[in-house]
Amino acid sequence: MFTYVKSNGVGYYYSTLLKSMHAFATRKGGVSESPYTSGLNLAFGRGDDEMVVLQNLRLLASAVGVDAERVISLPQVHGTEVLTVTSADAGRGYTKPANGTGDGYMTLDKGVPLGVKSADCVPVLLEARDADGRVLAVAAVHAGWRGTAGGIVVNAVKALRHSCGDAEIYAAIGPCIGACCFEVDKDCVDEFDRLCGREIVDACFIRAQNGKYYGDLVKVNRMLLHSAGVDDAHIDAAGICTCCHPDRFFSHRYAAKHHDGKRGTMLSVIWK
Ligand SMILES: [Zn+2]
Numbered sequence: 001m002f003t004y005v006k007s008n009g010v011g012y013y014y015s016t017l018l019k020s021m022h023a024f025a026t027r028k029g030g031v032s033e034s035p036y037t038s039g040l041n042l043a044f045g046r047g048d049d050e051m052v053v054l055q056n057l058r059l060l061a062s063a064v065g066v067d068a069e070r071v072i073s074l075p076q077v078h079g080t081e082v083l084t085v086t087s088a089d090a091g092r093g094y095t096k097p098a099n100g101t102g103d104g105y106m107t108l109d110k111g112v113p114l115g116v117k118s119a120d121c122v123p124v125l126l127e128a129r130d131a132d133g134r135v136l137a138v139a140a141v142h143a144g145w146r147g148t149a150g151g152i153v154v155n156a157v158k159a160l161r162h163s164c165g166d167a168e169i170y171a172a173i174g175p176c177i178g179a180c181c182f183e184v185d186k187d188c189v190d191e192f193d194r195l196c197g198r199e200i201v202d203a204c205f206i207r208a209q210n211g212k213y214y215g216d217l218v219k220v221n222r223m224l225l226h227s228a229g230v231d232d233a234h235i236d237a238a239g240i241c242t243c244c245h246p247d248r249f250f251s252h253r254y255a256a257k258h259h260d261g262k263r264g265t266m267l268s269v270i271w272k
Contacts, residue, residue: 002172002238010040010063011248015172017236020127020138022270023064024174024238026248030056032264036255041264042073043117048264057094057267066113066271069095073115073267074102076142080150082159087112104141104152106159113271114140119250120177120242121145122217123268124153128160128167136164138270143221145188149195153221157228170234171225174268178241179206179216181253189213196220 011028030040061068070090082104105114121144139156242249255263
């Protein structure tokens with residue numbers, strides 16, 4: 001179950017399923033003032049000064065109880081690779097040079113907050129627990145439609161299993177664009193068909209009368225998690241559409257329709 005919290009003005013969601021500390025930030029709170037990023041923009045290069053983005057990071061970090069200087073979040077490229085990071089990587093992408101790109105992370109180390117940025121794309125936070133319920137490792141992925149189709153969430157499960165053996169995997173799927181708003185062309189559906197197979201396409205895409213398709217990215221990620229052996233009871237999903245609630249979330253689609261794509265970006269973060 002997802003719960004909304006407001007702390008020092010910063011609004012974020014968390015899943016009661018995960019034991020690890022984590023947060024799916026909204027745009028609520030923060031000091032960004034430009035009309036389209038107003039609130040808690042957590043990405044460089046969207047019109048805010050770097051100092052404003054870092055101030056937003058500190059506000060979020062203070063609200064959720066993590067060290068802002070240690071949050072890792074590299075520039076994202078809609079890839080499918082999940083990087084294994086350690087405490088030596090802490091801070092990369094925000095307070096230290098990125099030196100690379102990344103859409104997914106896994107760590108065994110404590111106090112290494114993994115951050116993924118999104119504005120409609122699917123943020124997924126995961127943890128691996130041993131038989132006694134102790135968290136062994138955490139992971140975070142940014143799954144846009146390309147990352148989703150390419151199976152980045154499956155790669156995160158593989159990375160956790162590679163390091164933790166036959167641990168139980170738990171996953172929380174944050175707020176993202178819903179099937180109500182994720183309209184795509186046949187080319188996109190064909191790519192899902194090629195990469196994920198017919199069963200997922202039939203279950204997750206609906207053809208509209210105008211020839212367009214509507215896709216359910218949460219359901220695709222859920223089915224991919226099943227295929228990777230994750231029990232459905234170990235998967236939680238916010239079920240909130242970012243595009244339908246532009247007051248609460250930054251949304252790529254909403255911004256593209258209403259203000260030339262100008263928008264901020266949210267951060268989801270998990271740490272052991
Ligand atoms: Zn919607």
